[in-house]
Amino acid sequence: MHFADRLLDACRKKGNAVCAGIDPRWELLPLEIRRRHGGRTLGAMAAAFEEFSLRMLDIVAPLVPVVKPQSAFFEACGPAGMAAQQKVLAKAKALGLVTILDNKRGDIASTAEAYADAALAGTQCAGVRQPVWAADALTINPYLGRDAVEPFITSARRCEGGVFVLVRTSNPGAKQFQDLRADGKPVYQHVAEAVGAWSAENLGASGFGDVGAVVGATHPEELALVRQWLPHIVLLVPGYGAQGGGGADTASAFRPDGAGAIINSSRGIMAAFKPDDPGWEQAIDQAARTAITDLLQVTPMKALGLKFA
Protein backbone atom coordinates (compact mmCIF):
# COMPACT_ATOMS: atom_id res chain seq x y z
CA MET A 1 0.00 0.00 0.00
CA HIS A 2 1.21 3.56 -0.80
CA PHE A 3 2.96 5.15 2.18
CA ALA A 4 0.49 8.01 2.61
CA ASP A 5 -2.47 5.64 2.45
CA ARG A 6 -0.86 3.34 4.98
CA LEU A 7 -0.19 6.28 7.25
CA LEU A 8 -3.73 7.59 7.00
CA ASP A 9 -5.10 4.11 7.50
CA ALA A 10 -3.07 3.75 10.70
CA CYS A 11 -4.35 7.14 11.92
CA ARG A 12 -7.97 6.14 11.25
CA LYS A 13 -7.48 2.81 13.02
CA LYS A 14 -6.18 4.57 16.14
CA GLY A 15 -8.51 7.55 15.78
CA ASN A 16 -5.69 10.06 16.06
CA ALA A 17 -2.58 11.35 14.31
CA VAL A 18 -0.13 11.46 17.19
CA CYS A 19 3.46 10.31 16.76
CA ALA A 20 5.31 9.27 19.89
CA GLY A 21 8.94 10.36 19.64
CA ILE A 22 11.50 8.00 21.14
CA ASP A 23 14.47 10.11 22.23
CA PRO A 24 16.21 8.09 24.94
CA ARG A 25 18.57 10.07 27.16
CA TRP A 26 20.19 8.60 30.23
CA GLU A 27 19.03 11.33 32.63
CA LEU A 28 15.40 10.88 31.54
CA LEU A 29 15.25 7.09 32.04
CA PRO A 30 13.45 5.52 34.99
CA LEU A 31 15.88 4.82 37.86
CA GLU A 32 14.72 1.21 37.84
CA ILE A 33 16.18 0.76 34.33
CA ARG A 34 19.28 2.83 35.02
CA ARG A 35 20.08 0.71 38.09
CA ARG A 36 19.64 -2.59 36.28
CA HIS A 37 22.07 -1.65 33.52
CA GLY A 38 24.50 0.41 35.57
CA GLY A 39 25.41 2.62 32.63
CA ARG A 40 29.16 2.55 33.16
CA THR A 41 29.83 1.72 29.50
CA LEU A 42 28.28 2.77 26.22
CA GLY A 43 27.12 -0.83 25.77
CA ALA A 44 25.25 -0.72 29.09
CA MET A 45 23.74 2.63 28.16
CA ALA A 46 22.60 1.16 24.84
CA ALA A 47 21.02 -1.79 26.66
CA ALA A 48 19.15 0.61 28.95
CA PHE A 49 17.95 2.68 25.97
CA GLU A 50 16.79 -0.50 24.29
CA GLU A 51 14.88 -1.80 27.32
CA PHE A 52 13.21 1.55 27.87
CA SER A 53 12.28 1.99 24.21
CA LEU A 54 10.90 -1.53 23.83
CA ARG A 55 8.77 -1.17 26.98
CA MET A 56 7.59 2.23 25.80
CA LEU A 57 6.52 0.68 22.48
CA ASP A 58 4.30 -1.82 24.31
CA ILE A 59 2.62 1.08 26.10
CA VAL A 60 2.05 3.41 23.16
CA ALA A 61 1.32 0.83 20.43
CA PRO A 62 -2.40 0.49 21.34
CA LEU A 63 -2.79 4.28 21.42
CA VAL A 64 -0.86 6.02 18.63
CA PRO A 65 -0.37 5.20 14.93
CA VAL A 66 3.25 6.33 14.52
CA VAL A 67 6.55 6.34 16.40
CA LYS A 68 9.68 8.32 15.61
CA PRO A 69 12.96 7.08 17.08
CA GLN A 70 15.61 9.82 17.21
CA SER A 71 18.76 8.27 15.78
CA ALA A 72 21.21 10.67 17.46
CA PHE A 73 20.63 9.21 20.92
CA PHE A 74 21.20 5.66 19.69
CA GLU A 75 24.29 6.77 17.75
CA ALA A 76 25.61 8.37 20.93
CA CYS A 77 26.11 4.82 22.27
CA GLY A 78 28.14 3.72 19.23
CA PRO A 79 27.64 0.41 17.39
CA ALA A 80 25.72 -1.09 20.34
CA GLY A 81 23.35 1.86 20.20
CA MET A 82 22.81 1.36 16.49
CA ALA A 83 21.96 -2.30 17.17
CA ALA A 84 19.42 -1.10 19.75
CA GLN A 85 17.93 1.31 17.19
CA GLN A 86 17.51 -1.62 14.82
CA LYS A 87 15.67 -3.69 17.45
CA VAL A 88 13.42 -0.77 18.40
CA LEU A 89 12.39 -0.22 14.78
CA ALA A 90 11.80 -3.95 14.27
CA LYS A 91 9.58 -4.22 17.33
CA ALA A 92 7.62 -1.10 16.38
CA LYS A 93 6.93 -2.60 12.97
CA ALA A 94 5.93 -5.92 14.53
CA LEU A 95 3.45 -4.03 16.71
CA GLY A 96 1.86 -2.53 13.60
CA LEU A 97 3.20 0.98 14.15
CA VAL A 98 4.30 3.18 11.27
CA THR A 99 7.96 4.07 11.89
CA ILE A 100 9.75 7.32 11.02
CA LEU A 101 13.50 7.18 11.59
CA ASP A 102 14.44 10.72 12.54
CA ASN A 103 18.02 10.84 11.31
CA LYS A 104 18.00 13.94 9.07
CA ARG A 105 20.30 12.49 6.46
CA GLY A 106 21.52 14.33 3.40
CA ASP A 107 24.28 13.64 0.89
CA ILE A 108 24.79 13.24 -2.85
CA ALA A 109 24.60 10.46 -5.44
CA SER A 110 25.72 6.99 -4.30
CA THR A 111 26.29 8.30 -0.78
CA ALA A 112 22.67 9.44 -0.46
CA GLU A 113 21.64 6.07 -1.90
CA ALA A 114 23.60 4.27 0.82
CA TYR A 115 21.88 6.25 3.59
CA ALA A 116 18.48 5.86 1.91
CA ASP A 117 18.73 2.12 1.41
CA ALA A 118 19.98 1.65 4.98
CA ALA A 119 16.92 3.49 6.31
CA LEU A 120 14.34 2.18 3.87
CA ALA A 121 14.63 -0.40 1.05
CA GLY A 122 17.65 -2.29 2.40
CA THR A 123 21.30 -2.50 1.33
CA GLN A 124 22.09 -4.48 -1.84
CA CYS A 125 24.19 -7.41 -0.67
CA ALA A 126 24.89 -10.55 -2.73
CA GLY A 127 22.16 -9.53 -5.16
CA VAL A 128 19.39 -9.12 -2.61
CA ARG A 129 18.26 -6.20 -0.47
CA GLN A 130 18.99 -6.82 3.19
CA PRO A 131 17.16 -4.71 5.74
CA VAL A 132 19.28 -2.38 7.87
CA TRP A 133 17.15 0.09 9.86
CA ALA A 134 14.05 -0.92 7.89
CA ALA A 135 11.94 2.10 8.81
CA ASP A 136 8.80 3.12 6.91
CA ALA A 137 10.12 6.64 6.45
CA LEU A 138 13.05 8.88 7.38
CA THR A 139 13.70 12.60 7.71
CA ILE A 140 16.09 14.32 5.31
CA ASN A 141 17.77 17.71 4.90
CA PRO A 142 17.21 19.55 1.60
CA TYR A 143 20.23 21.91 1.58
CA LEU A 144 22.15 19.89 -1.04
CA GLY A 145 19.31 20.13 -3.58
CA ARG A 146 17.37 17.98 -5.96
CA ASP A 147 19.94 15.32 -6.83
CA ALA A 148 20.65 14.78 -3.14
CA VAL A 149 16.95 14.24 -2.39
CA GLU A 150 16.12 11.95 -5.31
CA PRO A 151 18.01 8.83 -4.08
CA PHE A 152 15.91 8.96 -0.91
CA ILE A 153 12.70 9.15 -2.91
CA THR A 154 13.85 6.29 -5.16
CA SER A 155 14.60 4.08 -2.16
CA ALA A 156 11.27 4.97 -0.56
CA ARG A 157 9.35 4.09 -3.73
CA ARG A 158 11.11 0.74 -3.92
CA CYS A 159 9.51 -0.30 -0.61
CA GLU A 160 6.38 1.88 -0.48
CA GLY A 161 8.06 4.03 2.14
CA GLY A 162 8.10 7.77 2.72
CA VAL A 163 10.46 10.70 3.08
CA PHE A 164 9.96 13.79 5.24
CA VAL A 165 11.98 16.80 4.10
CA LEU A 166 12.93 19.51 6.61
CA VAL A 167 11.11 22.64 5.48
CA ARG A 168 10.66 24.93 8.52
CA THR A 169 12.21 23.48 11.65
CA SER A 170 10.96 24.08 15.20
CA ASN A 171 14.10 25.64 16.70
CA PRO A 172 14.56 29.38 17.41
CA GLY A 173 17.51 29.66 14.96
CA ALA A 174 15.56 28.11 12.07
CA LYS A 175 14.89 31.55 10.60
CA GLN A 176 18.58 32.32 10.01
CA PHE A 177 18.65 30.60 6.61
CA GLN A 178 15.12 29.20 6.17
CA ASP A 179 13.50 32.66 6.26
CA LEU A 180 15.91 34.45 3.92
CA ARG A 181 13.77 35.94 1.16
CA ALA A 182 14.71 35.09 -2.42
CA ASP A 183 12.56 36.04 -5.43
CA GLY A 184 9.95 37.43 -3.06
CA LYS A 185 9.54 34.38 -0.89
CA PRO A 186 11.40 32.71 1.96
CA VAL A 187 13.86 29.88 1.31
CA TYR A 188 11.59 27.45 3.17
CA GLN A 189 8.84 28.20 0.64
CA HIS A 190 11.21 27.33 -2.21
CA VAL A 191 11.93 24.07 -0.40
CA ALA A 192 8.21 23.49 0.26
CA GLU A 193 7.41 23.97 -3.42
CA ALA A 194 10.11 21.47 -4.40
CA VAL A 195 8.65 19.01 -1.88
CA GLY A 196 5.23 19.61 -3.43
CA ALA A 197 6.56 18.73 -6.89
CA TRP A 198 8.39 15.60 -5.71
CA SER A 199 5.34 14.48 -3.77
CA ALA A 200 2.96 15.03 -6.68
CA GLU A 201 4.88 12.44 -8.76
CA ASN A 202 3.41 9.66 -6.66
CA LEU A 203 0.05 10.28 -5.00
CA GLY A 204 -1.78 7.57 -3.13
CA ALA A 205 -5.50 6.82 -3.23
CA SER A 206 -5.88 9.28 -0.33
CA GLY A 207 -4.60 12.09 -2.55
CA PHE A 208 -1.42 12.51 -0.52
CA GLY A 209 2.10 11.97 -1.82
CA ASP A 210 4.95 9.94 -0.35
CA VAL A 211 7.24 12.96 0.18
CA GLY A 212 6.16 14.97 3.21
CA ALA A 213 7.45 18.06 4.96
CA VAL A 214 8.66 18.77 8.48
CA VAL A 215 7.24 22.06 9.79
CA GLY A 216 7.50 22.97 13.49
CA ALA A 217 4.45 23.57 15.67
CA THR A 218 6.37 26.54 17.05
CA HIS A 219 5.58 28.41 13.80
CA PRO A 220 1.78 28.16 13.43
CA GLU A 221 1.59 30.82 10.68
CA GLU A 222 4.16 29.02 8.53
CA LEU A 223 2.37 25.74 9.20
CA ALA A 224 -0.90 27.20 7.92
CA LEU A 225 0.85 28.62 4.86
CA VAL A 226 2.52 25.33 3.91
CA ARG A 227 -0.80 23.49 4.36
CA GLN A 228 -2.47 26.03 2.08
CA TRP A 229 0.26 25.92 -0.60
CA LEU A 230 0.45 22.15 -0.66
CA PRO A 231 -2.84 20.40 0.06
CA HIS A 232 -1.39 17.06 -1.06
CA ILE A 233 1.59 16.70 1.26
CA VAL A 234 1.72 15.09 4.66
CA LEU A 235 3.11 17.40 7.35
CA LEU A 236 5.19 15.98 10.16
CA VAL A 237 4.93 18.50 12.99
CA PRO A 238 7.50 18.49 15.81
CA GLY A 239 7.64 21.06 18.59
CA TYR A 240 4.28 20.28 20.23
CA GLY A 241 4.55 20.10 24.01
CA ALA A 242 8.00 20.39 25.55
CA GLN A 243 9.29 22.69 22.77
CA GLY A 244 6.48 25.17 23.36
CA GLY A 245 3.96 24.53 20.58
CA GLY A 246 0.38 24.31 21.89
CA GLY A 247 -2.20 21.84 20.58
CA ALA A 248 -4.17 24.61 18.88
CA ASP A 249 -1.00 25.72 17.07
CA THR A 250 -1.06 22.45 15.14
CA ALA A 251 -4.70 22.70 14.01
CA SER A 252 -3.84 24.41 10.73
CA ALA A 253 -1.62 21.49 9.72
CA PHE A 254 -4.70 19.33 9.14
CA ARG A 255 -7.18 19.19 6.33
CA PRO A 256 -10.79 19.57 7.56
CA ASP A 257 -11.19 15.77 7.32
CA GLY A 258 -8.41 15.27 9.86
CA ALA A 259 -5.95 13.96 7.28
CA GLY A 260 -2.57 15.31 6.26
CA ALA A 261 -0.69 15.84 9.50
CA ILE A 262 1.20 13.85 12.09
CA ILE A 263 1.85 15.64 15.38
CA ASN A 264 4.94 14.48 17.24
CA SER A 265 5.38 14.55 20.98
CA SER A 266 8.68 13.30 22.35
CA ARG A 267 9.54 14.44 25.88
CA GLY A 268 5.85 15.14 26.56
CA ILE A 269 5.16 11.40 26.38
CA MET A 270 8.42 9.53 26.91
CA ALA A 271 9.62 11.71 29.78
CA ALA A 272 6.28 12.30 31.50
CA PHE A 273 7.50 11.03 34.87
CA LYS A 274 10.11 11.63 37.54
CA PRO A 275 12.92 9.07 37.20
CA ASP A 276 12.18 7.61 40.66
CA ASP A 277 8.47 7.07 39.89
CA PRO A 278 7.73 3.32 40.05
CA GLY A 279 4.57 4.01 38.06
CA TRP A 280 6.46 5.42 35.04
CA GLU A 281 4.73 3.09 32.60
CA GLN A 282 1.29 4.30 33.66
CA ALA A 283 2.63 7.87 33.41
CA ILE A 284 3.64 7.29 29.77
CA ASP A 285 0.25 5.73 29.02
CA GLN A 286 -1.50 8.69 30.66
CA ALA A 287 0.66 11.27 28.88
CA ALA A 288 -0.04 9.69 25.49
CA ARG A 289 -3.79 9.74 26.24
CA THR A 290 -3.55 13.37 27.41
CA ALA A 291 -1.74 14.42 24.23
CA ILE A 292 -4.34 12.67 22.10
CA THR A 293 -7.24 14.17 24.04
CA ASP A 294 -5.73 17.65 23.90
CA LEU A 295 -5.24 17.43 20.14
CA LEU A 296 -8.67 15.88 19.53
CA GLN A 297 -10.24 18.89 21.22
CA VAL A 298 -8.42 21.60 19.31
CA THR A 299 -7.64 20.17 15.86
CA PRO A 300 -9.62 18.52 13.04
CA MET A 301 -8.01 15.22 14.15
CA LYS A 302 -11.35 14.10 15.65
CA ALA A 303 -12.71 13.72 12.12
CA LEU A 304 -10.47 10.63 11.84
CA GLY A 305 -13.04 8.80 13.99
CA LEU A 306 -12.79 8.91 17.76
CA LYS A 307 -11.56 5.63 19.22
CA PHE A 308 -11.22 6.51 22.89
CA ALA A 309 -12.13 9.44 25.11
Add this chain to the structure above:
Amino acid sequence: MHFADRLLDACRKKGNAVCAGIDPRWELLPLEIRRRHGGRTLGAMAAAFEEFSLRMLDIVAPLVPVVKPQSAFFEACGPAGMAAQQKVLAKAKALGLVTILDNKRGDIASTAEAYADAALAGTQCAGVRQPVWAADALTINPYLGRDAVEPFITSARRCEGGVFVLVRTSNPGAKQFQDLRADGKPVYQHVAEAVGAWSAENLGASGFGDVGAVVGATHPEELALVRQWLPHIVLLVPGYGAQGGGGADTASAFRPDGAGAIINSSRGIMAAFKPDDPGWEQAIDQAARTAITDLLQVTPMKALGLKFA
Protein backbone atom coordinates in the same frame (compact mmCIF):
# COMPACT_ATOMS: atom_id res chain seq x y z
CA MET B 1 46.89 22.13 19.83
CA HIS B 2 44.15 24.15 18.06
CA PHE B 3 42.51 22.13 15.26
CA ALA B 4 43.55 24.46 12.44
CA ASP B 5 47.14 24.53 13.66
CA ARG B 6 47.20 20.75 13.95
CA LEU B 7 45.80 20.44 10.44
CA LEU B 8 48.33 22.88 8.95
CA ASP B 9 51.13 21.19 10.85
CA ALA B 10 50.09 17.82 9.39
CA CYS B 11 50.03 19.35 5.89
CA ARG B 12 53.51 20.83 6.33
CA LYS B 13 54.87 17.52 7.64
CA LYS B 14 53.59 15.69 4.56
CA GLY B 15 54.30 18.59 2.18
CA ASN B 16 50.78 18.55 0.75
CA ALA B 17 47.14 19.19 1.63
CA VAL B 18 45.50 16.13 0.11
CA CYS B 19 42.74 14.28 1.94
CA ALA B 20 42.17 10.67 0.96
CA GLY B 21 38.46 9.91 1.06
CA ILE B 22 37.51 6.43 2.27
CA ASP B 23 34.19 5.54 0.60
CA PRO B 24 34.07 1.73 0.59
CA ARG B 25 31.57 0.22 -1.83
CA TRP B 26 31.38 -3.48 -2.52
CA GLU B 27 31.71 -3.21 -6.31
CA LEU B 28 34.88 -1.12 -5.99
CA LEU B 29 36.72 -3.49 -3.62
CA PRO B 30 39.58 -5.72 -4.83
CA LEU B 31 38.30 -9.19 -5.76
CA GLU B 32 40.87 -10.65 -3.37
CA ILE B 33 39.09 -9.01 -0.43
CA ARG B 34 35.59 -9.70 -1.76
CA ARG B 35 36.40 -13.42 -2.12
CA ARG B 36 37.85 -13.75 1.36
CA HIS B 37 34.76 -12.27 3.01
CA GLY B 38 32.13 -13.65 0.65
CA GLY B 39 29.81 -10.73 1.23
CA ARG B 40 26.63 -12.73 1.66
CA THR B 41 25.68 -10.87 4.83
CA LEU B 42 25.94 -7.26 5.95
CA GLY B 43 28.42 -8.42 8.61
CA ALA B 44 30.67 -9.95 5.94
CA MET B 45 30.38 -6.79 3.86
CA ALA B 46 31.37 -4.72 6.89
CA ALA B 47 34.38 -6.98 7.48
CA ALA B 48 35.45 -6.51 3.86
CA PHE B 49 35.04 -2.71 4.14
CA GLU B 50 37.09 -2.78 7.31
CA GLU B 51 39.92 -4.83 5.83
CA PHE B 52 40.08 -2.67 2.73
CA SER B 53 39.99 0.59 4.68
CA LEU B 54 42.64 -0.48 7.18
CA ARG B 55 45.00 -1.63 4.40
CA MET B 56 44.32 1.59 2.52
CA LEU B 57 45.29 3.57 5.62
CA ASP B 58 48.68 1.84 5.76
CA ILE B 59 49.28 2.86 2.15
CA VAL B 60 48.19 6.50 2.34
CA ALA B 61 49.42 7.35 5.86
CA PRO B 62 53.01 8.10 4.76
CA LEU B 63 51.75 10.30 1.92
CA VAL B 64 48.75 12.44 2.91
CA PRO B 65 47.96 14.43 6.07
CA VAL B 66 44.19 13.80 6.25
CA VAL B 67 41.64 11.04 5.64
CA LYS B 68 37.87 11.37 5.38
CA PRO B 69 35.79 8.21 5.92
CA GLN B 70 32.32 8.50 4.40
CA SER B 71 29.93 7.33 7.09
CA ALA B 72 27.07 6.38 4.74
CA PHE B 73 28.89 3.35 3.37
CA PHE B 74 29.67 2.03 6.83
CA GLU B 75 26.08 2.72 7.96
CA ALA B 76 24.86 0.74 4.94
CA CYS B 77 26.20 -2.39 6.70
CA GLY B 78 24.28 -1.66 9.91
CA PRO B 79 25.78 -1.94 13.41
CA ALA B 80 28.71 -4.07 12.14
CA GLY B 81 29.50 -1.33 9.65
CA MET B 82 29.46 1.30 12.38
CA ALA B 83 31.90 -0.86 14.38
CA ALA B 84 34.14 -0.96 11.28
CA GLN B 85 33.92 2.84 10.97
CA GLN B 86 35.07 3.12 14.58
CA LYS B 87 38.11 0.88 13.93
CA VAL B 88 39.03 2.75 10.76
CA LEU B 89 38.97 6.10 12.58
CA ALA B 90 40.99 4.67 15.48
CA LYS B 91 43.67 3.28 13.20
CA ALA B 92 43.87 6.51 11.20
CA LYS B 93 44.45 8.43 14.40
CA ALA B 94 47.05 5.91 15.56
CA LEU B 95 48.88 6.44 12.25
CA GLY B 96 49.04 10.18 12.95
CA LEU B 97 46.45 11.14 10.32
CA VAL B 98 43.97 13.95 10.88
CA THR B 99 40.48 12.43 10.56
CA ILE B 100 37.35 14.07 9.17
CA LEU B 101 34.21 11.99 9.63
CA ASP B 102 32.05 12.85 6.63
CA ASN B 103 28.60 12.28 8.09
CA LYS B 104 26.85 15.61 7.35
CA ARG B 105 24.93 15.69 10.61
CA GLY B 106 22.45 18.37 11.56
CA ASP B 107 19.81 18.61 14.28
CA ILE B 108 18.81 20.86 17.15
CA ALA B 109 19.64 21.27 20.84
CA SER B 110 20.34 18.07 22.79
CA THR B 111 20.01 16.01 19.61
CA ALA B 112 22.76 17.96 17.87
CA GLU B 113 24.82 17.59 21.04
CA ALA B 114 24.41 13.80 20.90
CA TYR B 115 25.64 13.65 17.28
CA ALA B 116 28.46 16.09 18.02
CA ASP B 117 29.74 14.28 21.08
CA ALA B 118 29.54 10.92 19.29
CA ALA B 119 31.72 12.29 16.48
CA LEU B 120 34.07 14.43 18.53
CA ALA B 121 34.35 14.91 22.32
CA GLY B 122 32.77 11.61 23.39
CA THR B 123 29.43 10.70 24.97
CA GLN B 124 28.95 11.54 28.66
CA CYS B 125 28.58 8.20 30.39
CA ALA B 126 28.88 7.66 34.14
CA GLY B 127 30.37 11.12 34.53
CA VAL B 128 33.15 10.70 31.97
CA ARG B 129 33.33 11.25 28.22
CA GLN B 130 33.66 7.97 26.38
CA PRO B 131 34.89 8.08 22.79
CA VAL B 132 32.44 6.93 20.12
CA TRP B 133 33.68 7.78 16.60
CA ALA B 134 36.46 9.96 18.02
CA ALA B 135 37.21 11.86 14.82
CA ASP B 136 39.18 15.11 14.74
CA ALA B 137 36.40 16.83 12.79
CA LEU B 138 33.05 16.15 11.12
CA THR B 139 30.95 17.68 8.37
CA ILE B 140 27.62 19.33 9.22
CA ASN B 141 24.61 20.74 7.38
CA PRO B 142 23.68 24.38 8.17
CA TYR B 143 19.99 24.39 7.09
CA LEU B 144 18.64 24.34 10.66
CA GLY B 145 20.55 27.51 11.61
CA ARG B 146 22.71 28.87 14.37
CA ASP B 147 21.40 26.93 17.37
CA ALA B 148 21.74 23.68 15.42
CA VAL B 149 25.38 24.43 14.58
CA GLU B 150 26.51 25.63 17.99
CA PRO B 151 26.41 22.23 19.79
CA PHE B 152 28.84 20.91 17.17
CA ILE B 153 31.20 23.83 17.73
CA THR B 154 30.97 23.37 21.51
CA SER B 155 31.83 19.69 21.25
CA ALA B 156 34.71 20.45 18.87
CA ARG B 157 36.15 23.07 21.25
CA ARG B 158 36.00 20.60 24.13
CA CYS B 159 38.50 18.33 22.35
CA GLU B 160 40.37 20.79 20.07
CA GLY B 161 38.48 19.37 17.13
CA GLY B 162 36.96 20.99 14.07
CA VAL B 163 33.71 21.34 12.19
CA PHE B 164 33.26 21.69 8.42
CA VAL B 165 29.96 23.30 7.42
CA LEU B 166 28.46 22.59 4.00
CA VAL B 167 28.50 25.89 2.13
CA ARG B 168 28.53 25.16 -1.62
CA THR B 169 28.40 21.46 -2.37
CA SER B 170 29.94 19.77 -5.41
CA ASN B 171 26.79 18.21 -6.91
CA PRO B 172 24.93 19.57 -9.96
CA GLY B 173 21.73 20.20 -7.94
CA ALA B 174 23.54 22.27 -5.30
CA LYS B 175 22.39 25.50 -6.91
CA GLN B 176 18.67 24.77 -6.34
CA PHE B 177 18.67 26.24 -2.82
CA GLN B 178 22.30 27.29 -2.23
CA ASP B 179 22.27 29.82 -5.10
CA LEU B 180 18.91 31.46 -4.34
CA ARG B 181 19.64 35.18 -3.99
CA ALA B 182 18.46 36.86 -0.80
CA ASP B 183 19.35 40.46 0.10
CA GLY B 184 21.51 40.66 -2.98
CA LYS B 185 23.61 37.59 -2.35
CA PRO B 186 23.25 33.82 -2.67
CA VAL B 187 22.17 31.69 0.27
CA TYR B 188 25.56 29.97 0.33
CA GLN B 189 27.17 33.38 0.93
CA HIS B 190 24.88 33.94 3.92
CA VAL B 191 26.01 30.55 5.20
CA ALA B 192 29.66 31.35 4.44
CA GLU B 193 29.44 34.59 6.39
CA ALA B 194 27.93 32.77 9.36
CA VAL B 195 30.76 30.23 9.17
CA GLY B 196 33.21 33.14 9.10
CA ALA B 197 31.74 34.56 12.30
CA TRP B 198 31.69 31.22 14.12
CA SER B 199 35.25 30.52 13.02
CA ALA B 200 36.53 33.92 14.10
CA GLU B 201 35.53 33.16 17.71
CA ASN B 202 38.45 30.77 18.03
CA LEU B 203 41.47 31.35 15.82
CA GLY B 204 44.63 29.30 16.14
CA ALA B 205 48.20 30.55 16.00
CA SER B 206 48.05 29.97 12.23
CA GLY B 207 45.28 32.57 11.96
CA PHE B 208 42.70 29.98 10.93
CA GLY B 209 39.57 29.13 12.87
CA ASP B 210 38.21 25.74 13.92
CA VAL B 211 35.01 26.04 11.85
CA GLY B 212 35.69 25.43 8.18
CA ALA B 213 33.58 25.31 5.05
CA VAL B 214 32.91 22.65 2.44
CA VAL B 215 33.02 24.13 -1.08
CA GLY B 216 33.13 21.86 -4.14
CA ALA B 217 36.00 21.93 -6.66
CA THR B 218 33.31 21.75 -9.32
CA HIS B 219 32.55 25.45 -8.64
CA PRO B 220 35.93 27.20 -8.99
CA GLU B 221 34.43 30.72 -9.09
CA GLU B 222 32.52 30.18 -5.85
CA LEU B 223 35.62 28.66 -4.30
CA ALA B 224 37.62 31.78 -5.15
CA LEU B 225 34.87 34.00 -3.77
CA VAL B 226 34.61 32.16 -0.46
CA ARG B 227 38.43 32.24 -0.09
CA GLN B 228 38.35 35.99 -0.71
CA TRP B 229 35.46 36.69 1.70
CA LEU B 230 36.90 34.58 4.48
CA PRO B 231 40.69 34.51 4.60
CA HIS B 232 40.63 32.87 8.04
CA ILE B 233 38.58 29.72 7.34
CA VAL B 234 39.85 26.34 6.24
CA LEU B 235 38.16 25.08 3.06
CA LEU B 236 37.48 21.39 2.63
CA VAL B 237 37.20 20.86 -1.13
CA PRO B 238 35.50 17.73 -2.49
CA GLY B 239 34.82 17.08 -6.16
CA TYR B 240 38.44 16.93 -7.36
CA GLY B 241 39.03 13.99 -9.71
CA ALA B 242 36.16 11.57 -10.26
CA GLN B 243 33.50 14.28 -9.78
CA GLY B 244 35.04 16.42 -12.53
CA GLY B 245 36.97 19.14 -10.72
CA GLY B 246 40.48 19.61 -12.15
CA GLY B 247 43.56 20.30 -10.02
CA ALA B 248 43.77 23.89 -11.26
CA ASP B 249 40.15 24.44 -10.22
CA THR B 250 41.22 24.05 -6.59
CA ALA B 251 44.09 26.56 -6.75
CA SER B 252 41.98 29.48 -5.62
CA ALA B 253 41.07 27.66 -2.39
CA PHE B 254 44.58 28.20 -1.05
CA ARG B 255 46.27 31.20 0.42
CA PRO B 256 49.53 32.07 -1.38
CA ASP B 257 51.48 30.33 1.42
CA GLY B 258 49.73 27.04 0.62
CA ALA B 259 47.63 27.12 3.78
CA GLY B 260 43.85 27.15 4.17
CA ALA B 261 42.60 24.31 1.99
CA ILE B 262 42.30 20.53 2.07
CA ILE B 263 41.61 18.88 -1.29
CA ASN B 264 39.74 15.60 -1.07
CA SER B 265 40.07 12.76 -3.55
CA SER B 266 37.95 9.68 -2.91
CA ARG B 267 37.42 7.41 -5.92
CA GLY B 268 40.51 8.90 -7.61
CA ILE B 269 42.68 7.26 -4.94
CA MET B 270 40.70 4.44 -3.30
CA ALA B 271 39.27 3.06 -6.55
CA ALA B 272 42.32 3.59 -8.78
CA PHE B 273 42.42 -0.05 -9.87
CA LYS B 274 40.40 -2.75 -11.57
CA PRO B 275 38.96 -5.12 -8.95
CA ASP B 276 40.92 -8.07 -10.36
CA ASP B 277 44.27 -6.23 -10.19
CA PRO B 278 46.55 -8.10 -7.74
CA GLY B 279 48.65 -4.93 -7.54
CA TRP B 280 45.81 -2.80 -6.17
CA GLU B 281 47.83 -1.61 -3.21
CA GLN B 282 50.57 -0.22 -5.47
CA ALA B 283 47.81 1.36 -7.60
CA ILE B 284 46.44 3.22 -4.55
CA ASP B 285 49.95 4.33 -3.60
CA GLN B 286 50.57 5.53 -7.16
CA ALA B 287 47.21 7.30 -7.40
CA ALA B 288 47.82 9.17 -4.14
CA ARG B 289 51.25 10.26 -5.43
CA THR B 290 49.73 11.32 -8.76
CA ALA B 291 47.04 13.41 -7.04
CA ILE B 292 49.67 15.08 -4.86
CA THR B 293 51.97 15.75 -7.83
CA ASP B 294 49.12 17.12 -9.91
CA LEU B 295 48.03 19.49 -7.16
CA LEU B 296 51.61 20.55 -6.32
CA GLN B 297 52.04 21.67 -9.93
CA VAL B 298 48.90 23.75 -10.25
CA THR B 299 48.13 25.10 -6.76
CA PRO B 300 50.03 27.05 -4.08
CA MET B 301 50.25 23.77 -2.13
CA LYS B 302 53.94 23.50 -2.99
CA ALA B 303 54.64 26.40 -0.62
CA LEU B 304 53.93 23.93 2.22
CA GLY B 305 57.40 22.47 1.58
CA LEU B 306 57.88 19.71 -0.95
CA LYS B 307 58.47 16.33 0.68
CA PHE B 308 58.53 14.03 -2.33
CA ALA B 309 58.57 14.40 -6.08
